Amino acid sequence: MEYPSASIQAMQPLARAFGGAILFAMPMLMTMEMWWLGLYMDRLRLCLFLVLAFPLLVGLSYHAGFEKTFRLRDDVTDAFVAYAVGFVASGLALFAFGVLTGDDSPGELLGKISLQAVPASMGAILARSQLGIEKAEEREKGRNARYAGEIFLMGAGALFFSFNVAPTEEVMLITYKIGETRVLAIMAASLTIMHAFTYTLGFRGQADPAEGTRAVKFFFFTVVGYAVSFGISWYVLWTFGRLDGAPLVQQVTAAAVLGLPASIGAAAARLIL
C-alpha cells in the first residue's frame, strides 16, 4: 500500500493526541497520591478544577494546539476532543493498573479519572505541536496579545509541572523542615533559574536578548512569571486540600516550595511551546 488509507489518516490526529496524553500523564497515573486524592478530595474543588481546565485547554489549543486553528470555535472543539481523549486515556491506564475496580463507587471512579484527565488532556493538546510534523504558524498578534500569551503559557507550564509534584507528601514534609532562611533562598533560586532558563543559558527558542532592557525583562517576564507560578502552586495545594488548617506562614512556605518546580516548568514552557 502506497499511502495509508483515508480512515487511518483520519484517526492520526486522535492517535497522536492519545500518545501525548499518555506521555504527559504517565508520571501522575503512576503516583498513588493522585489516586487517593481523586477519591477523597473536596468535590467542589475538583469541580472548580475541571471548570478552570476548560479555558486552559482552549488557550493551549490557541497557542500550541494539535490542529491548526484559526477560529475560537475550532479551539473549543479541540479542547473538548482533548478532554475526551485525556479522560479515556486516563481511564484505560488506571484500569490497566488495577487501580479502578468493580468495588469502587461511581463517585470514586469519576474522581480518580477526572483528576488525571486534566494533565492528560493538556498532553493531548500539546501532542500536535510537539510530536507532529506540522507546527501552527505564528498568527499576527499584537504586542500585548503576545505578552499575555507568553504569561499564559508560563502559567500552563507551572500548572503542569507543579501537578507532578504537588500530590506527593514530600511537598508538605519539605515545608515543615525548611525554615524561613531556606525558603527565601529557594525563592531567590527560583527567580534566578527562571531568568537563566529564559535569557542566559542559550537554549533553543530562547527570547531574543535585543528586545527590552535587562531590568524590564527581569520584571515583566521573570518576576511576573514567578508570581504566576507561586499563585498556581498555592491554588494547586489548596485544591488538593494540603493547606487546610495550616497557618498562613505555612501556606506561603508550601507555595514557595512548590513554586520552585512550578517556576522551572513555567520557564521551560516558554521555551518549548
Add this chain to the structure above:
Amino acid sequence: MAARRQSRNGQKTRASHIIEWVVAALGVLTLCGSVAFLIYTALTEEDAPPSIGFHTVAVHSVSGGYLVEVALRNSGSQTAAKLKIAGLLSRDGQVVETSEASFDYVPSRSERRGGLFFTNDPRKFQLRFQAQGYEKP
C-alpha cells in the same frame, strides 16, 4: 492520495471531520457530566462520618490456622484513611482470639476487602468485627 495531499495542506478530510465532532461531543458529555455529577454529589451528600459495615466473604483453612476473608463497606460520605479493624472470636461472651488488619483507604460508598488470620477455627466460635479507628485524609 487526494486525502493525503489535503491533510498535508492542513485541510481536514470529511472522515476526520466526523470523527473529530464525535469525539468532541464525547468530550462535552464527559466534562459537563463530570461537573454536574460533582456538583450534585457536593450538594446532596450530607457530611456523614465513615460508617463501616462488615460481612464475611469466606473462611479458609491455611497453613498454621485459618483465614477469614472480610469485605467492609463504608456507608458514610467521608473517606476513612488508615482504618484499623479487628476480628474477635468469642464463646459464651469470652473473647478467645483477636486479629487485626488495617486499610489505607476506605472511600465513601465503596467496598474494600482484606483478610484476618486466626489460629482457632472461626467456624466453631462466634465471630464479630470491629472498626477501631481511622484518620481523616
